[in-house]
Amino acid sequence: MEKLNKYCLRLADNAFILSHRLGEYSSKGPYLEEDLALTNIALDLIGQADALYEYVSKLFNDGRSEDDFAYKRPENEYLNFQIVEQENKDFAYIMVRQFFMDIYNHALYEGLSKSKDPTLSAVAIKSLKEITYHKRRSSEWIIRLGLGTDESKERTQNAIDNLWKFTGELFETDEVELELCRLNVCPDMNDIKKTWTKEVHKIFDFAKLDVPSNNYMISGGRNGFHSEYMGFIISEMQYLNRTYPDAIW
Amino acid sequence: MSIAFAHIKDCIWNILKTIPDPEIPVINIVELGVVRDVDVSKNGVVITITPTYMGCPAMTFFENEIKTNLETLGYKNVKIKKIYTPAWTTDWISDEAKQKLKEYGIAPPVGKSGLKSELFQSNSTSVNCPYCSDSKTRLINEFGSTACKALYHCDSCNQPFEYFKCH
Numbered sequence: 001m002e003k004l005n006k007y008c009l010r011l012a013d014n015a016f017i018l019s020h021r022l023g024e025y026s027s028k029g030p031y032l033e034e035d036l037a038l039t040n041i042a043l044d045l046i047g048q049a050d051a052l053y054e055y056v057s058k059l060f061n062d063g064r065s066e067d068d069f070a071y072k073r074p075e076n077e078y079l080n081f082q083i084v085e086q087e088n089k090d091f092a093y094i095m096v097r098q099f100f101m102d103i104y105n106h107a108l109y110e111g112l113s114k115s116k117d118p119t120l121s122a123v124a125i126k127s128l129k130e131i132t133y134h135k136r137r138s139s140e141w142i143i144r145l146g147l148g149t150d151e152s153k154e155r156t157q158n159a160i161d162n163l164w165k166f167t168g169e170l171f172e173t174d175e176v177e178l179e180l181c182r183l184n185v186c187p188d189m190n191d192i193k194k195t196w197t198k199e200v201h202k203i204f205d206f207a208k209l210d211v212p213s214n215n216y217m218i219s220g221g222r223n224g225f226h227s228e229y230m231g232f233i234i235s236e237m238q239y240l241n242r243t244y245p246d247a248i249w
Numbered sequence: 250m251s252i253a254f255a256h257i258k259d260c261i262w263n264i265l266k267t268i269p270d271p272e273i274p275v276i277n278i279v280e281l282g283v284v285r286d287v288d289v290s291k292n293g294v295v296i297t298i299t300p301t302y303m304g305c306p307a308m309t310f311f312e313n314e315i316k317t318n319l320e321t322l323g324y325k326n327v328k329i330k331k332i333y334t335p336a337w338t339t340d341w342i343s344d345e346a347k348q349k350l351k352e353y354g355i356a357p358p359v360g361k362s363g364l365k366s367e368l369f370q371s372n373s374t375s376v377n378c379p380y381c382s383d384s385k386t387r388l389i390n391e392f393g394s395t396a397c398k399a400l401y402h403c404d405s406c407n408q409p410f411e412y413f414k415c416h
Contacts, residue, residue, distance in 0.1 A: 033390035033400060040392040047304025051333065122334035127303055129336060129362075129416055130396075137391045140368055 003176045004117070005059045006079065007186060009069070010176075010222055012052035013080035016070060017230075018101060019045035020237055025088050037137065041098070044130040051123045071241040075226055075234050082221040083166035085230045092145055092155035096163055099138040100200070104170050106135045107195040111187025120185065139203050146207025153209070160204075161212050168217025170196070254289045261287050261294060264322060268314050271307050272395050275353040278311055282341030285332060293326025294319060301337050301416075302396040338362040339416045350413055351379045356386075356401065358415040376412050378403035386410075 022042035029035030053066035064072075084101065088094050109131055112124035145156040171193040173181075180186040204211050220226070240247060265287070266279045278284055278298075286297035296315050300308050312329045319327045339358040342350075347357035356379045375384045383405035390400040398411040 033392075036394070036400075037390055037392040040396045043304035043306070043396055044302060045304070047300070047302060051303060118334075122332075122336075123303075126300075126333050126336040130302060133391055133414075136368060143368070 002059065003179050004185065005056065006176050007180055008052055008056050008059060008120070010079040012049050012056055012069070013078050014084055014101075015045045015052065016049035017078070017080045017233060018084040018098075019043075019049060020233055021084065021086075021088060022094070022098075025094060028088075030091055038094070041134055041137075044127075044134070048123065048127045048130075051126075055119050055123070067241075067246075071238050075230055076224040078221075078226070078230065078234070079224060080221055081166065081169050082218060082227050082230075083163060083169065085221070085227060085233055086163065086166065087229050089159070089162075090155060092152065093159040093163070095138055095141045095145065096156060096159035098134070099142050099203070100163065100167055100170075102131065102135040102138045103196050103199050103203075104192070105131045107192045107199075108187065111192060114184075115186065116184040142203050142209070143207045146204075146209045156207075157209055160209060161214075164212040164214065165216055165218050168215075169219040169221060172219060172222060174222075257289045257294075258287050261289065261296075261319065261324070264318055265296070265315065268311070268318060271310055273350065273353065273355065275349045276342075276346045278315075280343055280346035280349075282337060282339075283311060284315075293328060294324050295328045295330055297330045297332055299332050299335075299337050304396065337416070339413065342413075354379050354410060355398065356410060356412040358413050360415055362415055376401055378406060378408065379410055380408050381406040388412075 019042045022038050022045070025035075026039045026042075027035060029038055049070070050066065053069045056069055057064060057066045083097060086093075086097060106128070109124045109128045112120050113128055115121040115124065142156065145152040147153075171189045173189045177186060177189055181188050201211060218227075262279065265284050266277050268278050270276055270278060270281050270283075273281075281301070283298050283301065284296060285299050286295075288295040288297070296319075298308075298311055298315070308331070315329060316327050340362050342358065350357040356376050359376055376386050377384050378386050378401075381403060383403060385404040386401050387404065388399060389402050389409065392398070393400045393411045397414060397416065399414050400409065401412045402409045
């Protein structure tokens with residue numbers, strides 16, 4: 001697989017699977033406005049995924065459309081991080097997962113907005129405006145939950161402790177990133193990691209939450225190895241397309 | 250470009266100004282800044298549009314509306330080109346359109362677009378209530394019925410309202 005193709009597919013899959021997870025929570029939010037907010041963020045993410053799959057389809061140029069990439073691949077061909085596929089345990093869990101990804105996406109897309117690749121930079125500049133809202137919103141929620149009741153603090157800390165092991169994968173670098181970074185197509189992941197760590201620590205300090213000391217990390221999603229939750233997403237997401245091939249609405 | 254093409258172009262812009270936004274029918278897609286360019290040549294018509302937000306579900310609606318409207322009036326070979334850059338901004342919404350938003354009950358965007366990310370909206374410009382014009386308002390939620398709007402509440406007239414976010 002060409003390096004740029006793989007890179008864009010990873011970006012698209014991350015936005016797509018996270019969007020699906022948020023969409024699943026539609027009508028289950030703690031109150032109506034929050035329900036709207038989560039689904040609006042899911043919509044922004046599916047918009048980003050759509051633009052990226054469109055580009056991926058052009059890059060591969062093998063006759064597969066953007067919908068084919070979204071709906072017709074088996075689990076091991078999805079290259080998203082394992083953190084985005086983790087199940088919706090409770091609201092704190094959803095917000096911590098979102099917070100980690102929003103801080104990450106903000107730093108990453110800021111870097112990508114300076115990309116030498118014109119399509120990636122155009123998508124990044126546009127997406128960054130939306131990601132800025134997401135980041136502010138999830139940061140505010142982490143602070144509210146951390147400084148809220150004993151229960152909200154406990155649930156949030158549990159979510160952080162549970163999800164922390166998936167954050168290492170966000171900054172992994174292989175020959176794809178190395179080559180594209182050399183060509184100024186993508187930013188240096190070490191810089192993204194520094195920004196992410198600094199910002200996460202800042203908000204956790206503010207919210208009186210602890211940064212886990214356990215640094216054992218799980219990875220594999222970027223290369224198609226997923227957790228047990230991924231198969232369920234795929235089967236639900238692809239059900240309609242498999243039952244009614246090429247349905248449009 | 251010949252005079253005839255220039256005239257056709259003007260006509261097309263006027264037709265596009267009759268297509269309302271499906272969510273906010275008081276403003277049209279030209280005022281909203283979605284239509285970026287109209288190109289007329291002997292090969293046909295190319296309309297360049299850009300999404301407000303990446304996931305804007307109205308994009309397909311815009312494409313169909315533009316095609317149907319122009320084709321009904323006899324234009325042939327109408328093509329729609331979608332672009333992402335320059336990124337859509339509320340700075341493109343005219344003062345006249347902002348006034349229409351206000352009259353419709355949606356507070357128009359305040360100030361110029363910029364990447365603000367202060368927590369809890371600190372230092373941000375205050376939004377005036379579209380009903381009583383009072384500035385004693387507060388943010389209820391970052392997102393409203395569509396991605397481009399936020400939910401506010403006016404503490405003066407006790408009316409909840411939507412704010413078209415500065416983007």
